[in-house]
Amino acid sequence: MSDAVDLLIHARWVIPVEPAGLTLERHTVALCGERIAAVLPQDDARRRYPNVPAVELPGHALIPGLVNLHTHAAMTLMRGIADDLPLMRWLQEAVWPAESRHVSAAFVRDGTLLAATEMLRGGITTCNDMYFHPEAAADAYDQAGMRAMLGMVVLDFPTPYAHDADDYLRKGLAVRDRWRDHPRIGFTLAPHAPYTVSDDALARIAALADEIDVPVHMHVHETAGEISDALARHGVRPLLRLQRLGLLGPGFIAVHAVHADATDIDLLARHGCSVAHCPTSNMKLASGIAPVERLLAAGINTGLGTDGAASNNRLDMFAEMRQAALLAKVASGDATAVPAHVALRMATLDGARALGLGERIGSIGAGKLADLCAVNLATLETQPCFDPVSHLVYAVGREHVSHVWVGGRCVLDKGKPLLHGHDNELLRLAAVWQTKLVN
Structure with a gap:
């Protein structure tokens, strides 16, 4: 236990996530700079560090910052632009027509800043983003004080951002080179989907991922139509095609995996892949219900994502935890499927592990980065509280988040973002883009 401490956070409950199932009552998380120095009982902390500044959270649960394993942050500017349609x-x-007319570096910067603010207010400290103009997104996340993994998007067809697969890769790698030493910004390779990227490009991406050691983040097995089209075009299901091209491995994040059958699940498990489960988006687009209980039973690391606000329409990980737990129960007919502690782990440590960040974030323990979220459970709608983890998954909403720290730095204090402009400025940006998008 370190004696070098510069902040104490006294909470009614500390939910460390690891070890699994543990709830610590009246404990303190002691911070030293960007890291957690110790987790200890409050009485011990007050005796040991009598002169250290403290944050008092007498009715709160302190949890790891939430990890949004899949989103398209800039698409927040297209929230509600096209509802009630299949994928x-x-x-x-x-979506594609709107993007062809309007997506630019300014669009991505403004939309990502709006999304980052929404996510931080909901306790999300890290997200895995997939969109064009990653440098503009990096600027926004840096301004907001958030941690982000940015996808180097690859498509075979031209967009206003790039012309072909080579152009997408060249631009993405250039941005990665410029930001590679940033403490909160990382990168993935992000081929959009099996149906939008050719074999040649996918094979290059597989080799490049090994060379530069970054995860691969890709939509896969999202709809039944994707499977039937792949069988007609390639003679195999998409995941088997990706395996033959060398893409599957511990760094591969299969986004959605709604239509994963027993063979697909075996492939994912054997190669140590992760899944980003996006329950709300899957329901809204009528894509289906991912077989989460079978993924977990096979030992597949499964995190949670919101997808973009254009297909959700919220960037709300508390909603995703609740939906994931409830959908797993109704789909399996087993009320014990995805219990509350498992849903919380999916939204924190499992998402961090998928991104290769599990040793740094995703749980509360000495030596880890102090990415933390405080949730107020002392409200009328959360009383009585027999089990704080049950409330985190089944009762609270993102409006109950009071404080957020990223790397030991407070970025949300009593519900107010601290590191960038006022709400009025964000509202003005949203209004400007709404006018452009409807004209």
């Missing part, structure tokens, strides 16, 4: 109509009739 391919949603993409082809609404």
Whole structure:
């Protein structure tokens, strides 16, 4: 236990996530700079560090910062632009045409700043983003004080951002080189989906991922139509095609995996892949219900994601935890499937592990980065409280988040973001882009 401490956080409950199932009552998390120095009983902390500044959270649960394993942050500017459509109509009739007309570095910077503020207010300290103009997104996350992994997007067809797969990779790698030493910004390779990227490009991505040691983040097995089209075009299901091209491995994040059958699950498990489960988006687009209980039973690391605000329409990980737990129960017919502690782990440590960050974030323990979220459980709608983890998954909303720290730095204090402009400025940016998008 370190004696070098510069902040104490006294909480009614500390939920460390690891060890699994543990709830610590009336404990303190002691911070030294960007890291956690110790977790100890409050009485011991007050005796040991009598002159250290303290934050008092007498009715709160302190949890690791939430990890949003899949989103398209800039698409927050397209929230509600096209609702109640299936995936391919949603993409082809609404999203792709809007992107071709409006996506720019300014669009991405403004949309990402709006999204980062929404996420931080909901206790999300890290997100795994996939969108164009990653440098503009990096600027926004840096301004907001958030941790982010940015996808180097790859498609075979041209967009206003890039012309072909080589151009996407060249631009993405250049941004990674410029930001590679930033303490909160990291990168993934992000081929969009098996149906939008060719074999040649996917094989290059697999080799590059090994060379530069970054995760691969990709939509896969999202709809039944994707599977049938792949069988007609390639003669195999998408995951088997990706395995043959060398993409599957511990750094591969399969986004959605809604239509993963027993063979697909075996492939994911044997190669040590992770899954980003996005329950709300999957329901809204009628893509289906991912077989989460079977993924977990197979030992597949499974985190949670919101997807983008254009297909959710919230960046709310408390909602995703609740949906993931409830959907698993109704889909399996087993009320014990995805209990509350498992849902919380999926939203924290499992997401961190998928990104290769599990040794740094995702749980509360000495030596880890101090990415923390305080949730107020002393409200009328959260009383009585027999089990704080049950309330975190089944009762509270993101409006109960009071404080957030990223790397030991307070970025949300009593619900107020501290590191960037006022709400009025964000509202003005949103209004400007709404006017542009409807014209």
